[in-house]
Amino acid sequence: MSALPTSRTQLDVAAIRRDFPILSQTVNGKPLVYLDNAASSQRPRAVIDAISHYYEFDHANVHRGVHALSQRATDAYEGAREVVRRFIRARDTKEIIFTRGTTESVNLVAQSLLRPTLQPGDEILISALEHHANIVPWQLVCEQTGATLKVIPIDQRGVVDFAAFERLIGPQTKLLALAHVSNALGTVVPVADFIAVAKRHGVPVLLDGAQAIPHAAVDVQALGCDFYCFSGHKMLGPTGIGVLYGRRELLERMPPWQGGGDMILSVTFEKTEFNQLPWKFEAGTPHISGAVGLAAAIRYLEGIGMDRIAAYEQELLAYATERLSTVPGLRVIGTAPEKASVISFVLDNIHPHDIGTIVDSEGVAIRTGHHCAMPVMDFFAVPATARASLAFYNTFEEIDRLVAALEHTQRVLG
Amino acid sequence: MDLKDLYRDVIVDHNRHPRNFGKLEPADVHAQGHNPLCGDRLTLYANLDGDRISDIKFEGSGCAISVSSASLLTEAVKGKTRAEVQQLFEDVHALLTRHDANVDLAKLGKLAALSGVREFPARVKCASLCWHTLNAALESKSEPVTTE
Numbered sequence: 001m002s003a004l005p006t007s008r009t010q011l012d013v014a015a016i017r018r019d020f021p022i023l024s025q026t027v028n029g030k031p032l033v034y035l036d037n038a039a040s041s042q043r044p045r046a047v048i049d050a051i052s053h054y055y056e057f058d059h060a061n062v063h064r065g066v067h068a069l070s071q072r073a074t075d076a077y078e079g080a081r082e083v084v085r086r087f088i089r090a091r092d093t094k095e096i097i098f099t100r101g102t103t104e105s106v107n108l109v110a111q112s113l114l115r116p117t118l119q120p121g122d123e124i125l126i127s128a129l130e131h132h133a134n135i136v137p138w139q140l141v142c143e144q145t146g147a148t149l150k151v152i153p154i155d156q157r158g159v160v161d162f163a164a165f166e167r168l169i170g171p172q173t174k175l176l177a178l179a180h181v182s183n184a185l186g187t188v189v190p191v192a193d194f195i196a197v198a199k200r201h202g203v204p205v206l207l208d209g210a211q212a213i214p215h216a217a218v219d220v221q222a223l224g225c226d227f228y229c230f231s232g233h234k235m236l237g238p239t240g241i242g243v244l245y246g247r248r249e250l251l252e253r254m255p256p257w258q259g260g261g262d263m264i265l266s267v268t269f270e271k272t273e274f275n276q277l278p279w280k281f282e283a284g285t286p287h288i289s290g291a292v293g294l295a296a297a298i299r300y301l302e303g304i305g306m307d308r309i310a311a312y313e314q315e316l317l318a319y320a321t322e323r324l325s326t327v328p329g330l331r332v333i334g335t336a337p338e339k340a341s342v343i344s345f346v347l348d349n350i351h352p353h354d355i356g357t358i359v360d361s362e363g364v365a366i367r368t369g370h371h372c373a374m375p376v377m378d379f380f381a382v383p384a385t386a387r388a389s390l391a392f393y394n395t396f397e398e399i400d401r402l403v404a405a406l407e408h409t410q411r412v413l414g
Numbered sequence: 415m416d417l418k419d420l421y422r423d424v425i426v427d428h429n430r431h432p433r434n435f436g437k438l439e440p441a442d443v444h445a446q447g448h449n450p451l452c453g454d455r456l457t458l459y460a461n462l463d464g465d466r467i468s469d470i471k472f473e474g475s476g477c478a479i480s481v482s483s484a485s486l487l488t489e490a491v492k493g494k495t496r497a498e499v500q501q502l503f504e505d506v507h508a509l510l511t512r513h514d515a516n517v518d519l520a521k522l523g524k525l526a527a528l529s530g531v532r533e534f535p536a537r538v539k540c541a542s543l544c545w546h547t548l549n550a551a552l553e554s555k556s557e558p559v560t561t562e
Contacts, residue, residue, distance in 0.1 A: 351477035353452045354421075357534060361417040369452055383453025383475060412421055413429070413478060 004396040005319055009312040011304070016393050019044040019300075023393065030363025033398040033405075038183050038211055038342050038389030039367050040233045043297070047236055050296035051289050061285055063262060077288045080295035081278070087298045088228065089219040090245055094277035097251075098286055101242035102210040103133040105229035106177070108244055108281060109206055110137040112257040114175060120146035123172045125203075127152040127160045128379060129182040129189070132372045134208040138177060147174070154379065158185040158334035165194060169201050176205045180212035180228075184373035184387070185334025186317075186342030188212070195224050204250065210234055214391070215313055215340045217306040220245050232290060237297035241290030244281070251277050258283040309392045313341040316390045320399045324388075327406050333385050341390035344371070347406065350413050352384040358412055362405035364398075419530030420537070421478065428482035433489055438471040446558040447474075447547030449539055454480040458547045465495045472544065479528075479537050484544035486525050496552060503545050510538050 007013070017023050022042050025032050034042060054076060060069035062077045081093045090096060099105045114124070124138045128151050135149075142149050150173075152165045160178070169176065176198045181188050191207055198205045206227035209218060214235040220228050227250075232241040246254075256263055256274055260283035265273040274280050301309065320343055324330055329348030347355060356368035367387045370377045377384060388402055438444075438459035446457050456474030460467050470492055472484045491499050505522060508515035510531050519526040531541045543559075550559045 351452070351454075351475075353454075353477035353537070353540065354479070357420065357537060358417060370450075377453065383455070412417065413426060 004400070005315065007312060007315055007396075009308050009315065011308055011312045011392065013312075013393065013395055016304070017395075019046065020393055021045060021048070027363045027365070028361050033364040033394075033401045035388040035390060035394065035398065035402060036365045036367045037214070037391040037394075038234070038371075038387065040239070041214060041236050041391055042393070043236055043238075043293075044300050046300045047238070047293050047296045051238065051293045054289050054292045059288070062288055063279070073288055076292050076295075077286065080291035083295040083298050084243055087218075087302070088213075088243075088245055089221050091221060092248055095245055095248050095251065097244040097246065097278045097281045098291055099229075099242045099244050100240055100287070101231040101233070102208060102229045103137075103231075103242075105227075105242055105244035106133055106206070106208065107137045108257050109175075109227050109229075109246070110141040112254040112281070113204075113250065114141050114147075115144055116255065118142075118145035118147040118174060121172060122147040122174045123150045123170075124148075125150050125152065125165075125168055125173050125176045127165075127178055127189070128154045128375055129158065129160060129179050129185065129187060130177075130373070130375075131179065131183050131208065131210070132374070133210075134177055134179060135375070138175075151375075154187075154376075157336050158182065158187045158376075159336045160187075160189055160194075162190075162193065166197060169197060169203060171201070173198075173201060173203045176203050178205070178207055180207045180209045180218075181215065181340045181342075182334070182373075182376070183211045183342070184371040184376045184385070185336065185344055186211075186339040186389075187334060187336040188338040188340055190338070191225070192223060199224065211340060211342070216310040226250055232294040232297065235294075235297055236300060237294035238287075238290045241287045241294050243294075248277065251281070254281075256280050256283070260284045262286070304392065312392050313390060316394055316396070316399065317341040317343070319396055320388065320390065320402070323399055323403050324406075327403060327410075329410070330406070333380050333382065342387065343389075344385040344387045346382055346385055347410065350409060352386040354413060355386045355406070355409050358409040359402065359405035362401070362408055364402050364405045366402070416530075416533075420534055422527045422530060424486075424524055424527035425478060425482040428485040429478035432472075432481055432485040434471045434485065434492075435473060436471050437473055438469060441471075443551045443554055445547050445551035445554075447543045447550070448558050448560050449476070449480065449543050450560060452477060452480075452540065454540060454543055456480065456484055456544060456547060458484070458544065458551050460548075460551055465497075467491050467494055467499065476543075477537075477540050479531060479540040480543050483528060483541040486527070487544045487548060490523065490525050491548065499548070499552070503549065506545055507542065510541050 058072040204226040209230040228245040233239040263283040333344040352368035441459035444459040454476030461469040
């Protein structure tokens with residue numbers, strides 16, 4: 001076995017790992033190696049404690065009561081919104097809508113921005129890299145309105161074809177919806193280049209940031225996107241909470257998409273006056289503890305520093321790519337020049353599902369399947385891939401454990 | 415959980431060298447099975463002599479469990495009547511899903527090698543796909559079967 005590289009980022013990974021209680025367990029008698037972070041990351045003690053603290057001391061409904069607990073809950077919830085705003089460098093907390101996750105954020109834009117305005121002949125532009133969450137909501141709104149979904153192709157490396165994009169965009173394009181980072185392949189899409197062209201055409205841009213935001217600093221104003229969608233649970237936060245960032249001018253123009261409590265100012269049977277941003281889009285009692293947990297997750301990430309996280313994960317990615325290339329019969333799917341720490345691969349003559357089961361018996365958790373990106377699988381003509389997705393709490397040793405588990409897989413089925 | 419219970423020698427052998435693999439032309443009945451979660455796809459072809467399966471073949475791709483299960487199925491049902499196949503299907507289903515299953519393993523022959531699958535709930539669908547597909551073929555269903 002080769003000597004393990006020395007990290008240059010000086011991240012104290014051993015100390016970081018102690019912050020994540022779930023990591024210090026054995027699975028099938030072996031120390032857990034958790035490499036399924038693109039599906040869902042794990043939570044540090046700080047997040048778990050923040051949620052517990054909220055329920056033990058501060059819980060009541062928000063925006064309603066004059067009593068102390070309601071005020072505390074409201075402060076915690078709205079405080080979380082400010083933490084999110086600062087984290088993604090948005091101008092205003094009115095631009096931060098809490099949702100159930102990326103999927104709901106995308107659906108909100110589809111139904112509120114596009115459904116009332118799209119007509120036959122209009123087009124929505126996505127790429128062939130997209131997760132189903134950035135495909136199906138647009139297909140639904142196309143069915144509802146008679147508009148057409150257009151797809152920018154990718155090449156054999158998993159890079160979105162920029163020249164094809166420039167040919168596809170035009171006056172008929174009403175929205176460009178792109179993954180910032182591909183969940184299936186790890187490709188980092190150079191979204192700034194796409195946004196620049198879209199702006200020239202006056203086309204609003206939505207970014208699916210679910211896989212980008214755990215790995216690098218995101219500045220929505222610098223990017224210049226109109227919408228940015230992400231989920232809490234892929235960035236150390238709770239499940240069931242996510243964010244839609246939207247540029248205020250657009251959000252102001254968009255009608256509510258769900259009706260109920262909290263999103264109104266006054267209701268009579270004749271007329272309802274809707275609440276202001278951001279509450280106009282948050283009908284019903286929100287996921288308060290989820291927002292609290294998400295804010296704790298962001299504070300934890302900020303405490304380490306997104307730039308240091310990105311640098312260390314790039315070291316992990318380089319090491320994993322090199323080590324996996326030594327496994328006979330292993331082919332990496334997705335070889336874009338710029339990638340996040342996600343590696344999809346296939347092994348000759350061994351189905352990914354068998355890989356997943358056998359490496360699990362060695363305590364190694366990876367994802368196998370189509371990764372909710374069936375068109376990507378079709379493009380590469382594979383039924384499924386195995387995917388190792390790395391977080392900053394993973395180690396070089398764990399990558400060696402993965403490689404050993406893959407070699408074991410080949411012995412079991414060889 | 416022991417991996418050797420899942421990937422028994424019989425399973426590994428049938429995955430590496432699937433029996434009755436290929437297309438049956440002409441075939442009296444055929445059906446497609448698809449497991450969308452893992453991408454397993456198979457097509458079963460059968461010829462019938464009255465009530466009896468006189469010949470059967472399958473083609474497709476999938477994980478070791480789904481391929482070997484289909485291969486074992488073709489060996490097990492060839493020459494059997496519809497009623498016998500139905501009984502076998504019920505026994506295999508019990509074997510795959512129920513810990514308290516009172517199945518006579520000796521009667522199942524090589525199919526008994528699938529008994530380890532029930533310790534791996536995520537893999538039960540892989541093993542059962544071919545059986546659902548066979549049922550569809552015998553009932554001449556035109557819609558592809560899925561295990562979802």
